[in-house]
Each structure stands twice: as structure tokens, then as C-alpha cells.
Amino acid sequence: MILTEGSAAVSTALPSWMYPPRDTGWEADDLDLLPPDAPRHIELLDGALILDTSPRRSRHDRVIRRLTAALEAAAPSGWTVEAQMTVKLNRRSRPEPDIVAARVPYDPERTRFLPEEVALVVEVVSAESEHRDRRWKPGLYADAGIDHLWRVEDENGLPVLHTYELDATTRGYVATGVHRERFKTAVPFALDVVPADLAR
Template identity: 50%
Template sequence: MTALPDWMRPPRPEGWYAEDLDHLPEAPRHTELIDGALVFVLWPQRWWHGHLITMLTVALMEQVPADTEVGREMTIKLDQRNRPEPDLLVTSAAYDRDRTWFSPDEVRLVIEVVSPESAHRDRTVKLLKYAKAGIPHYWCVEDEDGSPVVHVYELDEPTATYVPVAIFRDSLHLTLPFEVTLDLSKLTPAPRRT
């Protein structure tokens, strides 16, 4: 086993802080901060995951209101020790090419596309943290035999928890957080017959 590089050692006993992520150029892409610990993916991303994120990005960009933007793989500074990186988000913040994170009050919708390595974080840890931070809408997209299934949650403000709204297969139509219609069957390529 080789020694850990210096940049992987937390700068303080309680771990990392959200602002530390902007000063770790050696860290792998998609490094997140969860409860003061760095979390990053070191294995290859599945084609299904990446393709679905791209297709969702394009579909959402065509339908979001004029006062919103779609962000891909940008972190959200939930608090001093949590800065997760959702696969997609919809924000009310104006485009700024130098921006590296959003605050929860700027985010209207967070979307996580579940992969085997992120399943626990996406279904439980992030779901709880995004709700506690006050992000009003959360979608968790699952792979069901190669087809996307979207689990939609809405924030119940008095309890600061998400409540399930619906599960969508084949197609999705919602009026919140904005009017959106998606043909889920077209977001992933059909298997080729040989």
C-alpha cells in the first residue's frame, strides 16, 4: 500500500470544510464533501448513467423557464461540512462562468441518477440533506432493466423532509417546479437487435 498524498489529509481534526473543495486541484473530478469527508468516484462511469444525464440536460434546457438555468455536476454548499455534487440541478442563479457552487436557496430542483456506487447516498443520505437544506424538489432516477424510472419528491417545509409525489415510467408530466413533459422512453437508446 502506498502512502496517501498530502492533499488527501484533512486540514483539521474535524475534517474538510466546503470552501476547501475550491483549493484541491489534485482531487479527482466529481469530488463531493459529505459530513466533512471527501467522496469521489474512482471507477469508470457506466455509459447508461452518462448518456441519461446528457439527455436529461438537453430535455430540461428546452423546457425550463427563462429565469432558470440547468447545471450539470455542480456542487451545492449545504453547510460548512456538506457540499454534494448532484448529477443535475435547476437554479434561479444567473449564469456565471467562474462559479463553482450554488447555495440551497438558489436551487429549485436536484436530480440524482442512481448508479451502483451511489445508490445509498442518492436514496438516503442526499435525500435527507437536500431536504434539510430546504431544496424544494428532488428527483431520483433509477435504472429499471435499462429504462429510467423517476421518483419525484417535494419538500414538506414544516418537517424539512421530502414526501413522495409520484413514480414515472415511460413518460413524465409535472407542473412543479415548472411545467415539464419528458418521454422517458427516448432518454436511453433502444437495445440493438443482432
């Protein structure tokens, strides 16, 4: 379809890769087959393709980079910490947490993690992602059996860490703390950070 806007023609046709590759819809492995010109950040949540094309805010990126660096420095040998890499939870869901800590060695050819490899997922909440990060993705992570979830919220311009641990009986997350001044933990491995330093 072509619309005219003033003297310029504007195409509203979707690129061919955005159409599901089969009648049954998108599957997690399809993300590996997207063309190079597809957006960098694409998730699959319950079969719905989610494209994040919003501009990245510097604060959001800085918190991800600094927390990733802190986790990398603290991770035991044989662990991998990655920023913005997908986790194939099941056939129809492959979210992209902001940070993943996994009990597997670094593999330069890796394109995703599996839930049994992942000990921790971190979501840094933004205005564009708040519903997914607070409501939708935690349920998917819990169903897949990922032990730890951290959510970083902005509170008066400073990061605040909300931490959760999986209750294996209910398959739901239980809140373990809200950390403003200092966050010190032994799980999934020892870490000691000052949340405010993640944004300074």
C-alpha cells in the same frame, strides 16, 4: 509506505491534498482549493470526503446528458441548469447532484450553488452511488430546504423517474410519483419527457 509487487514498487502513500487541512476536518469551501490533479468528482457529506473514481457507464452518462438538455430547453429565462456541479448545503456538506436547476442566471465562473438558489436536484442512481443517492443525500437536501428531488432508477434497462416534493412543515420529502411511461410536471417549471427516451 512502499510495497513491492513482483519487481515493481507500489506507493500506498496518500497524496498530501487528501489529508484534512485542519484539525477539525474538511469544510465545504476547501473543495475550491483542491489541486488540478485531484479527481473530478469529489463531494463532502457531513464532513466526509467522497471521491468517485469508478468508471462512468455510458447509460448513466447518457441519462444525465439527455435530462439536462431537456431541463435546459424547458427552463424559464434567468434559470440555470447544470450537470454535476456541487451545492454548498452547509459548512460540512457540499454534495454533487447529477443535475441542478437553480433560480439564478448563468455565471461562467460559478463553482457551486447555494441551497436557496436551487429548486431541483436530480440523482441518477448507479451501483456505486445507490446508498448515497437513496438514503444519505435526500436527508441533506431536505434539511437545506431544496423544494424538489428527482431520483432516476434503472428498471429492466430503462430509466424510471421517482419524484419528491419537500414538506415545509416536517422538512422531509414526500413522494409525488413514479413515472415510467411519461413524466409531465409544472414544478419547478413545465416539463414533458418520456423517461425511456433518456436512455435510447
